[in-house]
Amino acid sequence: MASSTAQSASSPCETEMHSPLQETADPDKVFVLCRPLSDDADTPAQWQISEDEAREMIKDAPMPSHNDPRAGRPHPHYDREGFFTEEMAGLAELSDAAPHNEKRAKLWAYPACRFDYTRSDGDPGPHRIITDQYKNILGVVSHPVGNKSKFVCAKVRLLAQSRTCLSLSPSAKTKTSPDGWISFMGRRKRPSPAKGGNPLGSEYHTPCISNVQGYGNDGLICEPVYFLSATMPLPNPIPKLHLQQPDESPSEEDYDNLMSNTWQVFKEYLENDDKLTLHKAALRLYNVIPDDERGSWAETHVMGVLHEVAEQIPYWHPGQKKLVRLVERLVDSGCLSERFRVEGTMPQTESLGEFREEARRRTDNSLVMDPRNWAKVKGLVNTCAFLGRLSAAGVLNCSDFMIWCMKDALERPDMPPERWNLYLSTSAVWILTGGHLFFHEVVLDRVPCNDRDQPAFKADGLYKGAIFGLDRWRFWQSRLAQLANDRTLNVTQEGSGLARKAAAYMAALADNVEW
Structure with missing residues (x-):
């Protein structure tokens, strides 16, 4: 117990060196959220963030250190909607005592923005980056417009820049990665990318x-x-x-x-x-x-x-x-x-x-x-x-x-x-x-x-x-x-x-x- 507590209290850099923290974010992964249309121009109907950007946002943020949702951020995230059930199965709980009627957390929510963690009254925005206790990014969730008690989960879209390019001459020999195709079954609500992106992006890989x-x-x-x-x-x-x-x-x-x-x-x-x-x-x-x-x-x-x-x-x-x-x-x-x-x-x-x-x-x-x-x-x-x-x-x-x-x-x-x-x-x-x-x-x-x-x-x-x-x-x-x-x-x-x-x-x- 003592060693676990000591690990939680150690500096972020020291903890990351001894944790299963991902070395680098997947450059091909983008989290895309669709929020209902709103008359408020500051509440876009669609929003996205790459895993690289998410990693950069939480790089200097504090490590998870408590199980109290009323204490300082990052807050524990209890995934009441069940978005991360499979991921949680292999995660350890934080040893810090949990509040009454709450379990010890396995997930934590970081504001998906440039957030000042030294202040308690800052605006975290509607989006949250979900991590384990070592700040490994598991996904992104968002409050629906007008409802701060629930979350919707971001879709994961895979980009194609790192795929081997094909030449479309009739004699071209073409290659792609072994996982270069992902099943497409039925219509998915794939929001449009941010300004400057291709409007016909896709959730599955394309050469x-x-x-x-x-x-x-x-x-x-x-x-x-x-x-x-x-x-x-x-x-x-x-x-x-x-x-x-x-x-x-x-x-x-x-x-x-x-x-x-x-x-x-x-x-x-x-x-x-x-x-x-x-x-x-x-x-x-x-x-x-x-x-x-x-x-x-x-x-x-x-x-x-x-x-x-x-x-x-x-x-x-x-x-x-x-x-x-x-x-x-x-x-x-x-x-x-x-x-x-x-x-x-x-x-x-x-x-x-x-x-x-x-x-x-x-x-x-x-x-x-x-x-x-x-x-x-x-x-x-x-x-x-x-x-x-x-x-x-x-x-x-x-x-x-x-x-x-x-x-x-x-x-x-x-x-x-x-x-x-x-x-x-x-x-x-x-x-x-x-x-x-x-x-x-x-x-x-x-x-x-x-x-x-x-x-x-x-x-x-x-x-x-x-x-x-x-x-x-x-x-x-x-x-x-x-x-x-x-x-x-x-x-x-x-x-x-x-x-x-x-x-x-x-x-x-x-x-x-x-x-």
């Missing part, structure tokens, strides 16, 4: 793509910015968007006002970088949708406008990323949370359910190729690119749409010549915007098909192999490369360029597989 002429890499996570080809660069400067509100038939005044207001939010946010910030745009749309557990026609309307906007943004334009960030913010705010069908009312939707159903209809090749729908075809490539970005961001998993598109475009033995350009272009942008996720879903972590999905995904055309796996991925890759170079097809230079780059990306991803 870092660089050194490709005409390609870019911007920010924390390496989501590639695809150019058509070295001979077809993007316009410089990037042209500003000019969204056109579609003509609507006369309707009720309330609906007309809602339509006009919603379009105005999207236009101001996307057309002018300085006119409307992400936070303000999300707040204005958030206030459009009533806080109603039964859902609302306003939510359906906002999702419909979102489709119209996405169709108008070119697949290569940075505005697509901005739009993804806005959808992320709305989903994380809870205004698109799960809805239910209530007897006697109109059918309700779950999060983004209306949007997904409309996306399925708009990307259904049997519908878009109907001559009566030709007015919408020109926006199909933009829509597929946007859905691919939403999937890569963890907002809405559209892997099934991608599989249907690839099957129709690349496995059919009888393709009408006038369709090749559209089909190749849509297949390519699915891969170029969300390829790393789709590779994971189709090859690395494939889920067995149920009775409903089996006929939809069944290989019944030129490809005869397994529904999921590397063989089908390689078949799609080879077909894209073959068709991109087939001059007998009615395919534009732009479409061929997209297909070639998609095939190269698919090859780079497939070369990482060792089984």
Whole structure:
């Protein structure tokens, strides 16, 4: 007991030398917290901190020395929500006596800010860095807005800067670390990074793509910015968007006002970088949708406008990323949370359910190729690119749409010549915007098909192999490369360029597989 007490009382430096304290923080680890939207500009809806920054914040802070939550900081943290149950199993308690009705602590909470530990009245802010008694960082938690008695736990996001970069030439040999892929199951509420970061970051590793002429890499996570080809660069400067509100038939005044207001939010946010910030745009749309557990026609309307906007943004334009960030913010705010069908009312939707159903209809090749729908075809490539970005961001998993598109475009033995350009272009942008996720879903972590999905995904055309796996991925890759170079097809230079780059990306991803 005496030796344990002496250890607790020793200086921080001395204690760290004889404790299992981590030598260095993981440079790839970032703790990301989502807090509900607030009218208070000083309370951001999203916040993040790297493990390096967290370590720096507590480097000179006192070591844990007591079990009294009313004494000086750092305070003991009892993890009543159960976020650190597994971590606590192997930790020792601090020997200091605990207050009445409290156990001895195994965790401690440090303010996630530059905190003056010599004062008892300083503002610790809403975020806490959770450590063991040796200041090993276990995670980050935060008080929800307006509730200081509870905590929410930060998601851990892994950056990709330290991964081996891939060259996307067709002959490139690619490598990644053994843990370079982490399971992606369902939609995660992945908040956007801090200003300057990539809006399409991800909770799972992706191979870092660089050194490709005409390609870019911007920010924390390496989501590639695809150019058509070295001979077809993007316009410089990037042209500003000019969204056109579609003509609507006369309707009720309330609906007309809602339509006009919603379009105005999207236009101001996307057309002018300085006119409307992400936070303000999300707040204005958030206030459009009533806080109603039964859902609302306003939510359906906002999702419909979102489709119209996405169709108008070119697949290569940075505005697509901005739009993804806005959808992320709305989903994380809870205004698109799960809805239910209530007897006697109109059918309700779950999060983004209306949007997904409309996306399925708009990307259904049997519908878009109907001559009566030709007015919408020109926006199909933009829509597929946007859905691919939403999937890569963890907002809405559209892997099934991608599989249907690839099957129709690349496995059919009888393709009408006038369709090749559209089909190749849509297949390519699915891969170029969300390829790393789709590779994971189709090859690395494939889920067995149920009775409903089996006929939809069944290989019944030129490809005869397994529904999921590397063989089908390689078949799609080879077909894209073959068709991109087939001059007998009615395919534009732009479409061929997209297909070639998609095939190269698919090859780079497939070369990482060792089984």
